[in-house]
Every structure is written in structure tokens, then in C-alpha cells.
Amino acid sequence: MAFFTDLRxxxxxxxxxxxxxxxxxxxxxYFTITTQGTFISSxxxxxxxxxxxxxxxxxxxxxxxxxxxxxxxxVGFLGGFLGAIAAIGMAQWKLPVYVVxxxxxxxxxxxxxLTAFLVAQLKIPSFVASLAGWLIFRGAILVVTESTGTIxxxxxxxxxxxxxxxxxLFPAESTFLPGIHKLTLILGMLAIVLxxxxxxxxxxxxxxxxxxxxxxxxxxLKLAFMxxxxxxxxxxxxxxxxxxxxAVVVLIVVLLYNFIxxxxxxxxxxxxxxxxxxxxxxxxxxxxxxxxxxxxxxGMLSALSGILFASRLQSATTTAGSLWELDAIAAAYVGGVxxxxxxxxxxxxxxxxxxxxxxxxxxxxxxxxxxxxxxxRGAVLAVAVIFDVATRSRGK
Amino acid sequence: MxxxxxxxxxxxxxxxxxxxxxxxxxxxxxKNITKEFPxxxxxxxxxxxxxxxxxxxxxxxxxxxxxxxMKVLSGVYPYGSYTGSILFNGDEQKFxxxxxxxxxxxxxxxxxxxxxxxxxxxxxxxxxxxxxxNGLVVDWxxxxxxxxxxxxxxxxxxxxxxxxxxxxxxxQQLVEIAKALSREVKLLILDEPTAAxxxxxxxxxxxxxxxxxxxxxxxxxxxxxxxEVIGIADSVTVLRDGQTVxxxxxxxxxxxxxxxxxxxxxxxxxxxxxxxxxVRSGEIVMEVRNWxxxxxxxxxxxxxxxxxxxxxxxIVGFAGLMGSGRTELALSxxxxxxxxxxxxxxxxxxxxxxxxxxxxxxxxxxAYVTEDRKGDGLILIQDVKxxxxxANLQKIANRGVVxxxxxxxxxxxxxxxxxxKTPTVEQKVGNLSGxxxxxxxxxxxxxxxxDVLILDEPTRGIDVGAKYEIYTIMSRLVQQGxxxxxxxxxxxxxxxxxxxVYIVSGGQIAGxxxxxxxxxxxxxxxxxxx
Numbered sequence: 001m002a003f004f005t006d007l008r009x010x011x012x013x014x015x016x017x018x019x020x021x022x023x024x025x026x027x028x029x030y031f032t033i034t035t036q037g038t039f040i041s042s043x044x045x046x047x048x049x050x051x052x053x054x055x056x057x058x059x060x061x062x063x064x065x066x067x068x069x070x071x072x073x074x075v076g077f078l079g080g081f082l083g084a085i086a087a088i089g090m091a092q093w094k095l096p097v098y099v100v101x102x103x104x105x106x107x108x109x110x111x112x113x114l115t116a117f118l119v120a121q122l123k124i125p126s127f128v129a130s131l132a133g134w135l136i137f138r139g140a141i142l143v144v145t146e147s148t149g150t151i152x153x154x155x156x157x158x159x160x161x162x163x164x165x166x167x168x169l170f171p172a173e174s175t176f177l178p179g180i181h182k183l184t185l186i187l188g189m190l191a192i193v194l195x196x197x198x199x200x201x202x203x204x205x206x207x208x209x210x211x212x213x214x215x216x217x218x219x220x221l222k223l224a225f226m227x228x229x230x231x232x233x234x235x236x237x238x239x240x241x242x243x244x245x246x247a248v249v250v251l252i253v254v255l256l257y258n259f260i261x262x263x264x265x266x267x268x269x270x271x272x273x274x275x276x277x278x279x280x281x282x283x284x285x286x287x288x289x290x291x292x293x294x295x296x297x298x299g300m301l302s303a304l305s306g307i308l309f310a311s312r313l314q315s316a317t318t319t320a321g322s323l324w325e326l327d328a329i330a331a332a333y334v335g336g337v338x339x340x341x342x343x344x345x346x347x348x349x350x351x352x353x354x355x356x357x358x359x360x361x362x363x364x365x366x367x368x369x370x371x372x373x374x375x376x377r378g379a380v381l382a383v384a385v386i387f388d389v390a391t392r393s394r395g396k
Numbered sequence: 397m398x399x400x401x402x403x404x405x406x407x408x409x410x411x412x413x414x415x416x417x418x419x420x421x422x423x424x425x426x427k428n429i430t431k432e433f434p435x436x437x438x439x440x441x442x443x444x445x446x447x448x449x450x451x452x453x454x455x456x457x458x459x460x461x462x463x464x465x466m467k468v469l470s471g472v473y474p475y476g477s478y479t480g481s482i483l484f485n486g487d488e489q490k491f492x493x494x495x496x497x498x499x500x501x502x503x504x505x506x507x508x509x510x511x512x513x514x515x516x517x518x519x520x521x522x523x524x525x526x527x528x529x530n531g532l533v534v535d536w537x538x539x540x541x542x543x544x545x546x547x548x549x550x551x552x553x554x555x556x557x558x559x560x561x562x563x564x565x566x567x568q569q570l571v572e573i574a575k576a577l578s579r580e581v582k583l584l585i586l587d588e589p590t591a592a593x594x595x596x597x598x599x600x601x602x603x604x605x606x607x608x609x610x611x612x613x614x615x616x617x618x619x620x621x622x623x624e625v626i627g628i629a630d631s632v633t634v635l636r637d638g639q640t641v642x643x644x645x646x647x648x649x650x651x652x653x654x655x656x657x658x659x660x661x662x663x664x665x666x667x668x669x670x671x672x673x674x675v676r677s678g679e680i681v682m683e684v685r686n687w688x689x690x691x692x693x694x695x696x697x698x699x700x701x702x703x704x705x706x707x708x709x710x711i712v713g714f715a716g717l718m719g720s721g722r723t724e725l726a727l728s729x730x731x732x733x734x735x736x737x738x739x740x741x742x743x744x745x746x747x748x749x750x751x752x753x754x755x756x757x758x759x760x761x762x763a764y765v766t767e768d769r770k771g772d773g774l775i776l777i778q779d780v781k782x783x784x785x786x787a788n789l790q791k792i793a794n795r796g797v798v799x800x801x802x803x804x805x806x807x808x809x810x811x812x813x814x815x816x817k818t819p820t821v822e823q824k825v826g827n828l829s830g831x832x833x834x835x836x837x838x839x840x841x842x843x844x845x846x847d848v849l850i851l852d853e854p855t856r857g858i859d860v861g862a863k864y865e866i867y868t869i870m871s872r873l874v875q876q877g878x879x880x881x882x883x884x885x886x887x888x889x890x891x892x893x894x895x896x897v898y899i900v901s902g903g904q905i906a907g908x909x910x911x912x913x914x915x916x917x918x919x920x921x922x923x924x925x926x
Contacts, residue, residue: 278772283787284755
């Protein structure tokens with residue numbers, strides 16, 4: 001059977017890439033069985049995404065930071081601090097939301113560039129530079145929330161980011177598919193059509209260059225698999241209240257960063273700096289510039305993370321930001337990023353974040369105590385990295 | 397520390413032991429070794445026999461299987477991952493790791509030295525088998541004393557408390573050998589030990605190996621430098637394409653450069669330097685006047701009043717000893733990434749330039765192929781195509797988005813025009829042999845389409861066949877109108893390829909001569925001027 005030998009070859013060659021998806025699938029299947037289907041219910045999946053979107057965006061930024069052989073420990077408290085600034089902006093300074101959000105993101109970029117300055121210009125190890133930031137921002141949160149304690153955010157539009165859903169174009173009580181979010185369905189179908197169109201296009205281009213492509217039957221299988229995946233996620237979301245705004249934000253960030261990392265000159269320069277900074281510099285790439293770009297983007301995503309979190313809680317608290325950085329780093333490593341630099345994909349880190357979130361959510365549903373949850377997550381982190389190291393030596 | 401001196405090194409002539417590989421008992425016998433990697437047969441039925449107390453050279457082109465064979469021997473590839481048998485000291489050995497082979501008395505000294513730079517010489521020598529007292533704590537006094545003795549054995553006159561990072565490469569290598577000797581090594585394997593050494597250090601090393609031979613240590617030496625091989629070997633084994641071609645007895649006069657090249661390449665190369673007309677006149681594409689550079693980290697001037705020019709279609713050789721400032725000169729011209737303080741003028745195609753970052757140099761048509769392709773030339777974890785396009789991604793990008801199909805096409809063009817031996821351009825560069833890596837490095841810089849190509853030691857550590865190919869490419873490029881600055885420590889290469897030679901010494905230009913007037917003696921004399 002040529003089909004099965006082809007399939008096996010493709011799977012073997014890409015085990016690293018597919019391993020993550022398979023792990024996520026197994027974990028989700030396991031929790032679905034142990035919770036009698038509660039885990040995979042629309043409501044739970046939507047909650048899972050909304051509760052952990054702020055870690056997902058951090059993981060995306062952290063991927064690039066680790067790829068260029070650095071680390072940023074300050075992201076958690078920076079996010080918490082900027083969330084508090086956003087809350088103060090709306091609650092005390094009475095600024096409108098469309099001013100507060102760009103302002104917060106900009107402050108994030110500035111904070112990131114500051115770390116980059118220490119790392120690129122003054123050659124301070126990023127671990128130390130960002131640890132300093134970690135302490136400073138932690139103190140800063142306490143300072144700004146000292147007098148008021150928790151700051152309640154009055155702005156409805158802002159709070160909708162963490163709690164609201166994209167409104168449906170059609171009334172929910174219409175006779176056609178009652179209780180289903182039609183806009184989500186339409187968007188999902190659109191995504192599938194776009195995906196198929198894109199894949200066929202890229203296949204044709206490759207054939208025009210006489211490059212090797214997947215055999216037709218495998219290509220169809222791949223398309224079918226991806227379509228079913230998107231389709232079922234869409235169906236799940238549509239069954240509850242549709243796309244949440246948090247999911248939209250995370251999706252945009254992931255798509256944008258994945259595009260930059262894999263398709264653009266900038267992305268290639270980032271991976272080149274991670275792979276061999278000296279060689280990159282001698283190839284005409286400014287390593288300093290790349291450090292500024294990556295840390296600046298990390299700062300912006302920290303701000304976004306803080307916004308998502310504050311919006312979810314509809315308030316800024318004194319404890320916001322604690323341990324976010326470690327969750328983000330763990331997600332990136334589970335997703336296959338290498339500390340040696342130059343290796344790691346944005347999509348991988350998102351899968352890693354989903355794996356870690358699913359664990360938390362699933363174990364919560366099963367009523368497992370927090371102490372054992374930490375241990376289980378630690379074990380999964382270790383196993384993921386062991387798998388990664390073990391498969392790295394072979395794959396190409 | 398250097399109190400109780402005992403003179404082990406015999407002064408004067410070396411007592412040669414004339415034992416014959418064929419007659420005396422072999423200390424090592426590797427029989428029918430076959431080692432396969434997925435898709436590749438790296439070794440097939442290799443037989444390798446080394447007699448006790450001889451210096452046995454192992455030669456072959458890159459990718460011929462020399463390193464693989466040594467990794468099988470030292471247990472890096474454990475018993476079971478290959479077929480065939482290893483007899484050492486008369487016993488069959490089944491090493492499951494380096495630890496086992498070390499215990500049996502085999503030590504391998506790799507090109508990339510395995511020393512800890514921040515540790516002292518004595519700590520390094522006894523690293524991994526520290527001398528203990530009471531079975532627990534390290535006996536530092538004894539360690540220092542014994543380290544001193546080991547250093548005398550290898551004739552290295554340094555304080556054992558010196559940090560390894562403060563020693564030159566040649567001395568570091570001697571420390572490695574001292575480390576091996578401290579473990580009572582019977583078979584010492586050196587993988588291209590002289591690749592990074594100058595002639596004095598090399599000669600020093602070879603005298604030491606002869607010493608060790610007279611003390612009963614057997615040596616296996618892997619080298620690309622055939623002159624060295626001829627100078628030191630008792631016998632030579634040639635590998636080609638993973639198979640043993642022959643074992644020659646040097647003492648019976650079976651070894652000569654032509655014989656070795658014929659066996660290594662499988663055909664005869666009568667002249668490895670392609671003939672071409674020498675360039676006499678032409679427009680000047682690059683000129684440097686009164687060029688000075690000061691290195692703030694070491695706090696001294698490294699380049700002094702350098703003047704030179706380069707004509708269109710010319711190959712200018714920069715000869716000199718290692719550390720004479722040639723690489724620093726190239727870097728200071730190529731955007732100065734190390735941040736030297738620079739004075740002087742540089743003209744590229746008639747326009748005055750001063751680059752502050754390599755990308756400016758690249759945009760002005762200057763390219764630099766580094767000396768250390770693994771260290772700062774290539775990104776080993778990325779594939780061939782990504783390396784080739786890296787310095788000029790804009791060319792295959794549309795509004796910042798890389799056209800990956802165009803990239804594969806470009807990479808395949810260089811793969812065929814430079815004859816890069818790789819199954820596909822998606823192969824990681826780290827998996828290629830040295831010669832092919834060098835071709836990738838060259839391809840990367842040709843893709844920039846420079847007017848001035850600076851090649852820093854373009855054929856270091858690569859085999860004869862690949863060298864010939866690189867020389868051919870260089871000739872083709874200058875015929876197409878490119879100008880080449882070739883920095884090289886190999887005098888035959890300088891004499892064979894250049895139109896004109898500058899001799900660099902102590903950060904200064906010690907002399908200039910057209911190729912007709914240049915001889916090895918003249919160049920060496922000037923190179924040791926300052």
C-alpha cells in the first residue's frame with residue numbers, strides 16, 4: 001500500500017511537529033472521557049480560552065525572545081502593572097477606552113525597549129536585566145494600587161474584551177439552527193474555504209517550480225483533517241455564544257506573529273540571530289536591532305496580556321501578574337522552543353499553552369487538588385522537553 | 397611548582413623505533429567495520445591496523461569516513477551501532493561509550509578542544525579524574541605537582557595555575573595532550589591537530605609526537621596537510637568513500653604527495669591551481685590608505701598605516717602568519733563588527749567609504765567569507781537554502797515577505813554551479829562535510845553579487861578535491877570581473893592563486909610583490925619581519 005508507506009514516512013519525518021498536536025488531542029480526549037464529556041462542552045472550551053488568553057499572548061512573544069537566546073522575566077508584573085494603569089486611566093482619569101488601550105500598548109513597547117537597551121547596548125544578561133524589571137514592576141503595581149486597593153473598571157467596552165462575545169448577525173431565535181451562533185459558523189466556513197484555496201494555490205506554485213509536493217491522496221487527507229479540525233472547533237464555539245473577543249484577540253496575535261516569523265525577512269533575521277548571532281551580524285543583520293524589535297514586541301504583548309486579564313476580572317488587583325512569566329515560558333518549552341536558540345515556532349507555543357491550559361481546566365473539572373495539579377503540570381513540562389530533545393537528534 | 401625537574405624529553409636526535417606495520421603485532425586492529433546512518437553507508441568493511449609504537453596517519457577527503465571511524469573506535473558510536481570487530485591490546489573491545497575507551501587507554505584529541513577555558517591548566521589536566529586524599533577532597537598540592545610533570549613531558553613551559561583561556565591554541569593543544577598522558581594513554585588519536593596552528597607550533601607538536609613514540613605511545617593522526625603527513629608518518633592509511641583504499645609504509649618510501657592524492661581522489665590531479673592569465677592593469681576597485689585600527693578591549697593598535705589596492709579581476713593574496721592582523725584588517729574594512737577605533741581612508745569603486753556595520757559593506761558590494769565557517773560563518777542548525785539567501789533576503793522578498801519558492805530555486809542554482817554535495821537544499825548545513833559547508837558559505841556571498849570578495853582562509857580544513865573546486869570557482873569569478881582578496885596561511889595556495897601578494901606582519905604591510913617575484917622564502921622572511 002503506497003498510501004500507508006507514504007503516510008508513515010511523512011509522519012516519521014515530522015514527528016516533532018505532529019507530536020504536539022497528538023499530545024493535545026490525547027489530553028483532551030482523556031479529560032473528555034474522565035469528565036463524561038463536560039470538558040469538551042462548548043461552554044468549557046470557551047471559558048478555557050477566555051481564562052487563559054493572557055498567557056497565550058505572552059507565550060507567543062516569549063517564543064521569539066527565547067529563539068534569540070534571551071529570556072524576559074519581567075513580562076508578568078509588567079502586564080499586571082500596565083493593566084492597573086489602564087484601570088486607573090479609565091476609573092480615575094476618565095480617559096475613553098480607545099485612548100487607554102493604545103496608550104497601554106505603547107507603554108508596554110517602551111518598557112520592552114528599556115530592557116532591550118540594557119541587553120543590547122549595555123550587554124547585561126537578559127536574565128538579570130529582566131529580573132530587575134520583575135522587581136521594579138512588582139513594586140510599581142503595589143504603588144499604584146496602594147491607596148485604592150482593587151480598582152474597579154467602569155468601562156463596559158473594555159470589560160467586554162475579556163467577557164463578551166462577537167454579536168451574531170442573525171437573531172438567535174430564528175427557526176434555522178436555533179441556539180447556534182450563525183456568524184461564527186460563517187466565519188469558520190470562510191476559514192476552511194480560505195485554507196483550502198491557499199493550500200491548493202501554494203501546491204500549484206510549487207509544481208510550477210517542479211518542486212516535490214505531497215502525494216495527492218495525502219494532500220487531500222491533510223486538507224480533510226484540517227477542515228474537520230477547524231469545523232469542529234467552530235461548531236463547538238457556535239454551540240455556546242460564538243467567538244469571544246478574547247479568542248479573536250488571541251487569533252489575530254497568533255496569525256500575525258506566525259506570519260512574521262515564518263514568511264517575512266524580519267522573521268528570518270530573528271531566527272538567524274538565534275541560530276548564530278556572530279554569523280548573522282557578519283551577514284549584515286543588526287543583532288541589536290533584532291533585540292530591540294523582539295523585546296519591544298514582548299513589552300507590547302505584556303501590555304495586551306495585562307489588558308486581557310484586567311478586562312476579564314473587570315478590575316485591576318494588587319496580585320495581577322504573579323507567575324505569568326513562568327506559565328508563558330513553560331508553554332513555549334512545551335511547544336518545542338529550544339533554549340540553545342534559533343528553534344521554535346509560534347504555533348508550537350500556542351499548542352503548548354493549550355496543553356497546559358487543558359491540564360488545568362481538566363483537572364479542575366475532575367476535582368483534583370491544586371497541589372497535585374502543579375505536580376502534573378511539572379511532569380508534563382518535563383516529558384514534553386524530553387520528547388523534544390529525543391526527537392531533535394533525528395528529524396532533519 | 398617546577399621544582400623537581402626531570403628531563404624526559406630527550407635532547408638531540410630522536411631514537412626511532414623501526415617496527416614495521418606488517419611485521420610487528422598490531423596494537424589496534426579494526427576489522428570489517430561497517431557503520432550506517434539512515435540513508436548513508438558511512439563506512440563499509442573498513443579495515444584499519446595500527447602497529448605498536450608507530451605514528452600512523454589517516455588521510456582521505458572530507459566525508460571519506462575518517463572521523464566516523466575514530467568515533468567508532470572511541471565509543472562515541474557504541475558497540476552494536478556498527479558491525480565488525482575492534483581488537484585493542486589483543487582483546488576484543490566492546491566500548492559502550494567514551495568512558496570505556498578511555499579506560500582501555502585510547503584518547504582522542506579533537507579539532508575543537510575539550511578544555512574548560514575558565515579553569516586553570518592543572519584543573520583541566522585532571523578534570524574528570526581528580527587526585528583525591530581521603531577519598532573525598534581534591535588534593536590540590538599533588539594535582540599541581542603532577543600537572544607540572546605532565547607539562548614537562550609535553551614540553552610546555554607555562555605555570556600550571558594559568559587559565560586555559562589565556563593560552564594560545566597551540567599551547568592549549570599541548571595541555572590536551574598532557575591531559576591524555578595523565579591517564580596513561582596507549583593510543584593517542586589527533587584529529588587535524590595542526591589546522592589552527594602556525595608552522596612553529598606544528599613543528600613543536602610533531603617533535604613531541606616523535607618523543608611520545610619513543611616512549612611507547614602509539615599515535616593516529618588525521619590530517620589534510622599532506623606535507624605534514626609525509627614528514628611524520630611511519631605508515632599511512634587512505635580512506636575513500638567509506639572504504640579503505642590502502643595502507644602504505646612510509647619507511648619503505650611508498651608515500652609521496654602524488655601517490656596520496658591519487659589514492660584519496662581516485663584520479664590524478666596534475667595541477668590543482670587552474671591556469672589563467674595574470675591581471676596586470678585595470679581599474680582600481682578598492683583602495684585603502686593609511687589605515688589604522690585600535691582595539692579598545694586589548695588596548696593597543698592592531699593595524700598600523702596599511703596601504704593597499706585591488707584591481708578589477710585581480711586576486712590579491714594576503715600572506716602572513718596566524719595572528720599577524722589579516723583577519724582584523726578584513727573585519728575592520730567589512731563594517732567593523734568588533735568596534736575597533738579606525739583611522740584612515742577607504743575607497744570602493746572610487747568613492748570614499750567608511751562602513752559602520754557589515755550591511756553597509758554588503759550594500760556597497762563588499763563581501764567577506766569568514767575564516768571560521770562554523771563559528772561565525774554559517775548557521776549550522778538551518779538548512780542550505782536559508783544559509784545561502786541570508787545575506788541578501790531582500791532580493792527574493794516582496795514587500796518584506798520571503799518568496800520561498802524563489803528561495804529554493806536560487807539555492808538549487810548555487811547547489812549545481814558550486815557542486816554542493818547535498819541530497820536537497822533542505823538539508824541542515826551542520827550535516828554537510830567541511831568542503832561542502834565552505835561551498836555553501838561561498839554561495840551565500842556570491843548571492844550578494846559583490847564586486848570585492850574577501851576570502852579568509854578559503855580552503856582551511858578541506859580536502860584536495862574540494863580545494864581544487866574552490867580554486868576553479870575563484871578563477872571563474874575573477875574572469876567574470878570580480879576582485880578577490882585572499883587571506884591565506886598556506887604559501888603554495890598564495891603562490892598558486894594570486895596575481896599579486898601583500899605580506900602582513902605585526903599589523904603592518906611588510907611587503908608587496910607581483911606573483912612572478914614571489915617565493916616561499918621571500919614571503920616567510922617578510923612575514924616574520926615585525
